[in-house]
Amino acid sequence: MKTTARRIARCFPVFFTSKRKRTRRIVALFFTLLFLGIYFVLAQFEQTGLIGLKMSNTRTFASENSFSWDSVLDALEHTEEGDFLRYDKGKTKGKQTHDKLKVIVLLHSHNDPGYKYTYDQYYFNKTKHVLSLAVEKLMKYQDMTFIWTDTCFLDRIWKELSDEMKANLKYLVKTGRFEISLGAWVSADECVTHYYSYIDQLIEGYSWIRQHFDVFPNVSFNMDQFGTSSSIHYIRRKVGIRHSVYNHIHKGTKVFFRKNRLLEFNLKQSLINNMDSFVHVEPFDDLGFKGSCGPSAKICSKLALTKTTLSFDKSLPRNATSMDFAEQLVSQIRLKSEMYLHNVLFLPVGDDLVYITSQEWDNQYKNLKKLMQYINDKSKWKIDIQFGTLSQYFRELEKVASKSVKQFPTVSGDLFPYTRGPKYWSGYFTTRQFVKRLGRELQESVRATEMLIAFTIPNTIERIQPISNKV
Template sequence: MAASALTAAAVFLLFHGGVLGFPAGQFTRDEPACGYKSCPATKPSMLNVHLVPHTHDDVGWLKTVDQYYYGDRNDIQHAGVQYILDSVVQQLQEDPARRFIYVETAFFYRWWKQQSAKTRQVVTNLVNEGRLEFINGGWCMSDEATTHYSAVIDQMTLGLRFLNDTFGACGRPRVAWHIDPFGHAREHASMFAQMGYDGFFFGRLDYQDKGRRMKDKDMEMLWRASESLAPPTADLFTGVLPNGYNPPEGFCWDQLCSDAPIRDDPDLEDYNVEEIVKKFLNAANEQATLYRTNHIIMTMGSDFQYENANLWYKNMDKLIRYVNAQQSKGSKVNVLYSTPSCYLQELHRANLTWSVKTDDFFPYADDAHDFWTGYFTSRPALKHYERLSNSLLQICNQLEVLGGSESRRGPHGEGDSDTLKRAMAVAQHHDAVSGTEKQHVANDYAKRLSIGAAHCQVLVSNALSKLSGSDAPRVYCENLNISMCPLTESSSKFSVTVYNPLSRSVSWSVRLPLNGTRYSVTDPSGREVDSQVVPVSQATRDIRKDRGYAVNELVFQVQAPPLGFSTYSVSLLNDHPPPASPNPGVPLYLQNKFLKVTFDPDTGLLSSLSNLETKQTVQLKQNFFWYNASVGNAESSQASGAYIFRPNSSTPVPVSLNAKTQTVQNSVVQEVWQQFGPWVSQVVRLYQDSRNLELEWTVGPIPVGDYVGKEVITRLDTNINSSGLFYTDSNGREVLERRRDFRPTWVLKQTEPIAGNYYPFNSRIYIKDKEQQLTVVTDRSQGGSSIQDGSLEIMLHRRLLMDDYRGVGEPLSEPGEYAKGLVVRGRLLLALTPPAAAADTHRPLAEELVLQPLLSLQAEDMHPNAVLEFSGLQAALPPAVHLLTVSQWDRDSVLLRLEHQFEAKESQTHSQPVTVNLQKLFSTLEVVGVSEMSLAANQWKDEMTRMDWKGNTGEKPLKRGTGDPSVWEVTLNPMEIRTFLLRMRHR
């Protein structure tokens, strides 16, 4: 069937007819009696108390994910997830009134694989009856501060797809459930809304915010989570749970608890039914005063509870029976087993008008001096490794599609993307990339990413062999940031293939360690490329020690086509003198045709930055400082730790007032090497054709021989009149305005002037006035602030000597090499622009750091007929469009996400609707079927219905196209992500 001849019916059948291998009932219009249909009856004239049996199972924290599943290392923490699921399933069969919710698909997936057919059938029946209900449903419960939206969408898709494949419609969660993350991001709420969730419940919010909400009975609200997407697209009903995620005080009946059981035999000593009933009625009525309807929710469970579910259910059965028995005596309290979905349904039936929230829930504090803002930066090396792993995973996914089946089993062995998908999904957990886990668990997360990367590298090699026609072995050098690559260090001739995962061409700077002094570099067409050799800095030699021996680096610019690769040839030229040694002393300035940066001749520090295109200059002084980490004082015993940032002074200590400088300048790059002391250095770098200034910082090992923990920042002080405002992105997407010492929804009593003004940023932070905007783009998630007008500070690294008493039980003091402390290196990119044009610069810049080109090297000569340049797209996509996902779904279908990456009023040029033709997208693949899905790809878009909360305008579902050419035309509005399942065939 010709693609142009596809009718709407044919498109429908291609997907709904089972061709794609979906299990029966996965996307059906008629659901069994699960979900809302299975909710128990309530009593309108009474206070209905919804008991929600649940367990909170961290996908790694004090123990690794494997140790938690098996119940290993109980000397650290008693927890065994497999036993929880065993016990709960057994107890649910005892009484049809009992309910249970489960959240972390990563654990359930493992457990399900080990079950017999009989047990699987029992569980399926429980799910179909709505008695075992999946909530949230992602692979993990992700962190909200330090995660990038693309990785969050991937991990949610992974978990939700498994539930769909296994249980069909009854396995689809209706409620998002983030009971433990330490603050809540607006972008997460937007994503949950676009995934089809009806509501969102969480446990943690700032103690002052919670106090105000309790007083005003505003514990539940409508969260309008986007300023660009028309309501109700990103609207999400949101509720604050009354007790975090724990049961009310005195009603914990797990084997880990010490509360008294219900002793209901009057012939025995310590009969306590009346006492328990009275206490529960008091708790219920007190909680009811904080909420607006005659329904309240109680979370009956906590961390890793229900290993012996009989304890919980036996006591809850009694509680329900004895409390409800009081109704005959005039009590107006009705207790029932329930789920968050059933509770949400009752709130919806109440038909109230809810308050609207438009900001986020950062930063989070649980007391006056206890701000959970340290984890925005904790474990910065792991945060960067996770970011690089995300980039590799997207490349792996793309090449699996472009390379076809040979990419999985090809000349370089068997490769797969699944191993890295699962490792990346685990890494999104709120005690993983957040940096709030024990050291041995952090090591395990990194190990999983490394194993996944190795699997993907095989797949990438196979795909590139298929697409290029060259089977020569490929090498991936993962330590180029410290000038280590055995192949380039020892070879006189090699090739470099640069794969670009973006949907537009990129120019990228390549730096390769080697020992020669002059090289010839040619592009795919054989043209000579300007290249220069520079010496390896002493700071880099100190970091790598004896793990590499290159004395120089080859620097050159590469161009790579959209969703494709370019191959460059590098050959050693003999008999050339060594590169010039760096010039000591402070240079007056560095300059290319776009930027000029000046230095203070007395201090060696930056002094100004100029945009030569717009004729703007900003005073810019940059230096490194550290906050003295509190170990507690008379005001509060709170210490800085993995979670908490608490400096003991508002004035940071400079590492040095001066920098020793050396300068390297050539036709490709200009660099100033700054040494601030034995443990802090930086390279100020300006490439020839760059519109941004690069600051490559190196911090560590942080010295603690003085018994002082240190929180290291870099601060940029300017003359920009920022008026107390600064701006941070939310999970890499929309930007939120921050005002110093201010919260939009309550009157803040500021008790920590530094930590209380810190916010997470995932890709960029900036300050501006009417004329100028200074944007800093980062290569990992970090914490930052503007403590003074015209100033930006970014926390880079932390090394602490105390635990902060939030459960991790050890100081954040990463050992690094030889247990002397971790050395971390990273990059900040600075852009100076007029505010109206800033987004046009910093959004593509941030995109390039999130999805970096991948370098692969070959030592053997290329096949004479090898393809040296390839693009998977027919043409570059418009600048506003980002190709967010290209991933193999099954043998004949591909998951595609297209994203408009600009906000509604952000860019005069790009904040407009954009249309893309799906059939004109790929160069080697033909699209012969298309159907639109929810953001998480677990529902058909036109079947996705959500609860409409009063105040909404009502959602109009997108309809599947017809047989005319418009079926292939996809229009994207600002900040819109559209998800498609494409039926493909190779041309």
């Protein structure tokens, strides 16, 4: 018994010593186990990417790490009001001063094929005027650019254009100044849409564009889709889309991304290598003027220059307002540029259903030209701002990236759900079930019909040819 007791005492000496020593050893053992537990937990978190997301050295994280979308969501924190980190609490870490900025301005007008009104109501009241004037004004102003997304509206107006207008539109598309985004029949939802429906409307849009313009779009401008998925980007890469712009993503994630300069990244396919696509995220929530140039919606909303006249003649005191606006705009552009890793900046100038009248187009162009000229002439501001296309922006970005040691991060996963403030826009997973079911049933019928035609036509041709040879 004594031998056994001695062996046990050797194994657990902390329990067989004096009271004071025993207490010290118990405390030491407790902290040892505690630190070991923390070590293993941190090691596990590091594997999942959470530690990398919270690193203070954001430049290292941005240039060297890959992470998943889910790990970003796990790392987010809510405020007491239930909202996500606000801009004033999520300013970009560290000071990053770019040399001369290159700012590319691109006009756009967001037109839904169906929302509060029907497709025909939107077309006749709004979209028809936007498109016809776009062709007219781009031919008049030789450096202005414009981007369009929904092919269904192009098909509609094409039937009404004169031969001269058709030739002008073809010329503008060929030269890239009238840029077609994605080329799909509509800007489809990217969350609950079945993959076949998405592919079907891509085929419809691409066939029309190839037939009428003989081009293939290579960029995607997605200002109003509520998130995106890696599956959709796989389909897009298959049809030649390598670069995409998004605005509506999870608000907390967007705040985290702009704080850590992660607003541009490679979206990685989880199952297929070498099929990554490059994603640019606009840092602020509004798809229009308010969210275009920087964090101040009040200043950026003044970029809607359709009902005003800017003047920078120093001899007139009233023109001080224009000069003040230019200076405010430059400060906003600088703040926006600090959220990216480079000195090339994209500035979308547009909104829902804008540029409907000829006066809107003229005022917007003339005022922007004065504004850009004034900013470019101010050498101390170190900004080169001009009209350009989305494709041009990504080309400039590739040039800068090829000369820089910084590399864009790689993100995997689906960019869902979308939030606006503290509200999650995830109800579309479960609402309007009967409408969604009807859509799937119609999709099945369309697919069956297409397959029947595909099998029938070749057989019919084979039967007709012998008859025609005999005749």
